[in-house]
Amino acid sequence: MTEVLFYHLTESTLEDALPPLLEKSLQRGWRAVVQVGAEERRDAIDTHLWVYRDDSFLAHGTDRDPYPSEQPVLVTTKPGNPNAAQIRFLVDGAEPPDLSGYLRVVFVFDGHDARQVETARGHWKSVRAAGHDATYWQQAADGRWERKA
Numbered sequence: 816m817t818e819v820l821f822y823h824l825t826e827s828t829l830e831d832a833l834p835p836l837l838e839k840s841l842q843r844g845w846r847a848v849v850q851v852g853a854e855e856r857r858d859a860i861d862t863h864l865w866v867y868r869d870d871s872f873l874a875h876g877t878d879r880d881p882y883p884s885e886q887p888v889l890v891t892t893k894p895g896n897p898n899a900a901q902i903r904f905l906v907d908g909a910e911p912p913d914l915s916g917y918l919r920v921v922f923v924f925d926g927h928d929a930r931q932v933e934t935a936r937g938h939w940k941s942v943r944a945a946g947h948d949a950t951y952w953q954q955a956a957d958g959r960w961e962r963k964a
Contacts, residue, residue: 816946816947816948817914817915817916817917817918817919817920817947817948818918818919818920818947818948818950819914819919819920819921819922819942819947819948819949819950820919820920820921820922820949820950820951820952821921821922821924821935821938821939821949821950821951821952822836822921822922822923822924822952822954822960823924823926823932823935823951823952823953823954823963824923824924824925824926824927824954825926825927825953825954826954826955826956826957826958827954827958828925829860829906829907829923829925830860830863830867832923832954833849833860833864833904833906833923834863834864834867834868834873836904836921836923837849837864837873837875837888837904838873840888840901840902841873841887841888845900845901845902845918845919846886846887846888846889846898846899846900846901846902847887847888847889847900847901847902847903847904848888848889848890848891848896848898848900848902848903848904849888849889849890849891849903849904849906850891850892850893850894850903850904850905850906850909850911850912851890851891851892851906851907851909852892852906852907852908852909852910853892853907854892856906856907857877857878857879857890857891857892858877860890860906861875861877861890864888864890873888874886874887874888875887875888875889875890876888876889876890877889877890877891878890878891878892878893878897883897883898884897884898884899885898886898892909894910894911894912895912896912896916896917900917901917901918901919902917902918902919902920902921903917903919903920903921904920904921904922904923905920905921905922905923905938906922906923906924907931908924908930908931908934908935911938914942914945914947920947922935922938922939926953926954939951950962950964951963951964
């Protein structure tokens with residue numbers, strides 16, 4: 816069964832939280848795919864991953880770039896897995912594909928956006944009903960993740 820995590824952002828933005836999560840995934844030797852709900856968000860995240868830190872960048876590509884299969888991190892609006900990722904991040908309420916092909920799937924949602932919270936609740940119910948091992952993590956005041964369920 817795929818391990819599924821729900822990350823509830825309360826203290827930081829997606830732009831702050833996503834790069835460290837991707838870096839940890841790459842340190843494990845995993846390829847990652849980040850699925851967003853709209854092309855504009857894909858493009859914004861693409862730009863952000865190149866400049867989020869002054870001393871480095873996160874090597875990645877998007878579904879509009881050539882050679883998506885060679886990307887360690889692929890940012891996409893589509894449900895496919897062309898880079899054979901072991902971990903999939905679903906952000907901004909993106910609709911999940913079949914989760915069974917991944918070691919881990921991470922739903923990241925903004926706790927200040929009622930639509931994203933409601934969408935995450937629906938995904939939580941679906942994931943649990945499908946028998947996946949799901950955990951829910953929420954940011955503490957210091958920005959660290961605390962397991963809540």
